[in-house]
Amino acid sequence: MRDEIRRRIPEATVARLPLYLRSLIEVAEAKVPTISSERLAELAGVNAAKVRKDLSYLGSYGTRGVGYEVEYLLYEISRELGLTQDWPVVIIGIGNLGHALANYRGFTARGFRVAALLDADPSKVGEPVAGLAVRPLDELPEVVAEHQVAIGIIATPAPAAQEVADRLVAAGVKSILNFAPAVLSVPDGVSLRKVDLSIELQILTFYQQRGDEAPEPAPVG
Amino acid sequence: MRDEIRRRIPEATVARLPLYLRSLIEVAEAKVPTISSERLAELAGVNAAKVRKDLSYLGSYGTRGVGYEVEYLLYEISRELGLTQDWPVVIIGIGNLGHALANYRGFTARGFRVAALLDADPSKVGEPVAGLAVRPLDELPEVVAEHQVAIGIIATPAPAAQEVADRLVAAGVKSILNFAPAVLSVPDGVSLRKVDLSIELQILTFYQQRGDEAPEPAPVG
Numbered sequence: 001m002r003d004e005i006r007r008r009i010p011e012a013t014v015a016r017l018p019l020y021l022r023s024l025i026e027v028a029e030a031k032v033p034t035i036s037s038e039r040l041a042e043l044a045g046v047n048a049a050k051v052r053k054d055l056s057y058l059g060s061y062g063t064r065g066v067g068y069e070v071e072y073l074l075y076e077i078s079r080e081l082g083l084t085q086d087w088p089v090v091i092i093g094i095g096n097l098g099h100a101l102a103n104y105r106g107f108t109a110r111g112f113r114v115a116a117l118l119d120a121d122p123s124k125v126g127e128p129v130a131g132l133a134v135r136p137l138d139e140l141p142e143v144v145a146e147h148q149v150a151i152g153i154i155a156t157p158a159p160a161a162q163e164v165a166d167r168l169v170a171a172g173v174k175s176i177l178n179f180a181p182a183v184l185s186v187p188d189g190v191s192l193r194k195v196d197l198s199i200e201l202q203i204l205t206f207y208q209q210r211g212d213e214a215p216e217p218a219p220v221g
Numbered sequence: 222m223r224d225e226i227r228r229r230i231p232e233a234t235v236a237r238l239p240l241y242l243r244s245l246i247e248v249a250e251a252k253v254p255t256i257s258s259e260r261l262a263e264l265a266g267v268n269a270a271k272v273r274k275d276l277s278y279l280g281s282y283g284t285r286g287v288g289y290e291v292e293y294l295l296y297e298i299s300r301e302l303g304l305t306q307d308w309p310v311v312i313i314g315i316g317n318l319g320h321a322l323a324n325y326r327g328f329t330a331r332g333f334r335v336a337a338l339l340d341a342d343p344s345k346v347g348e349p350v351a352g353l354a355v356r357p358l359d360e361l362p363e364v365v366a367e368h369q370v371a372i373g374i375i376a377t378p379a380p381a382a383q384e385v386a387d388r389l390v391a392a393g394v395k396s397i398l399n400f401a402p403a404v405l406s407v408p409d410g411v412s413l414r415k416v417d418l419s420i421e422l423q424i425l426t427f428y429q430q431r432g433d434e435a436p437e438p439a440p441v442g
Contacts (some may be wrong), residue, residue: 196327
């Protein structure tokens with residue numbers, strides 16, 4: 001029954017859950033105990049009816065005149081996103097971006113533990129980064145088995161990205177996040193998402209060329 | 222009249238335009254002359270009715286049985302996003318992330334020209350990065366005036382981010398993209414967007430914990 005309910009969460013709702021989570025973390029840090037759908041909507045940059053609809057898929061309806069309990073909603077969304085469990089990730093390609101990702105506090109704050117860093121360049125192997133020694137890419141199968149790696153993050157230059165994706169798949173990794181500016185293909189059953197760092201810039205220029213202010217989540221008060 | 226039409230583009234449509242643009246660039250590289258709304262929907266990861274509705278705000282309706290002309294649609298979306306003009310950007314905070322952003326090919330490919338790199342750390346000043354010498358943060362007002370900087374990118378550690386935002390605002394920059402894991406406030410009339418590098422990871426774990434495959438744009442064929 002529970003599984004029945006969970007399977008129906010629409011893709012667009014899934015994509016908004018991390019935005020709610022981020023807003024709720026800020027609210028929780030400000031020690032605010034409850035939040036209205038209107039306030040959460042404002043913080044997350046969506047409309048209130050959508051917030052209520054999205055949260056109803058999680059079985060959360062709030063209390064009229066009070067809103068949602070912040071801590072409980074945080075837990076519900078974290079659980080729904082799978083963030084209440086440990087997700088060991090590997091980062092492949094320890095150039096500047098790989099370094100930055102290895103040190104990115106936003107990963108550990110959400111339960112993503114960087115288990116290993118790998119690079120194909122022998123001159124990088126052994127280098128200490130974020131408390132780990134960089135390992136050779138050839139050790140990927142052992143690293144994946146050893147740490148039960150769930151997610152591979154590709155931070156290599158574009159030309160190397162497909163080969164790295166192939167190696168991750170061969171090592172049994174089922175989820176890949178690609179930061180390289182390259183179009184990759186993976187077999188059925190493997191999830192691939194791409195981060196394009198220029199998308200938010202494009203949204204800014206849309207508004208700036210009009211002399212309008214881009215919509216932004218309001219600060220937590 | 223033109224302005225009248227442009228002002229009505231909904232926020233959610235604006236946020237999808239960069240996804241269409243990315244898909245169209247891939248299609249154009251594959252020398253495909255026309256594209257159906259169904260195919261574009263598949264590539265961008267949205268539904269076809271939404272694609273048609275979104276593009277209708279741009280005055281693009283396609284031709285029945287043929288679809289949209291790829292090159293023309295590319296131009297239309299680029300123009301709508303303001304990408305047919307030059308957008309000089311500055312990056313502040315030249316640590317690993319700043320280095321990675323300075324070298325990120327996705328920016329220049331979309332018309333974002335990195336005009337200057339700045340850092341508050343005197344030991345970084347003068348360092349050559351991506352063909353530029355890092356300048357001291359104190360020179361921000363001159364840099365902004367000199368290059369007519371439109372957008373400031375904050376890549377500092379979290380504790381420094383608000384001060385850098387204040388300095389960008391004081392220097393007259395109207396659009397700010399924040400990569401620091403910090404909640405910033407800016408005055409009315411200034412656009413602020415935040416990049417959270419962990420969001421895509423959260424979407425991956427949602428599907429992985431269910432044993433499902435995350436939705437992904439199909440490769441261009």
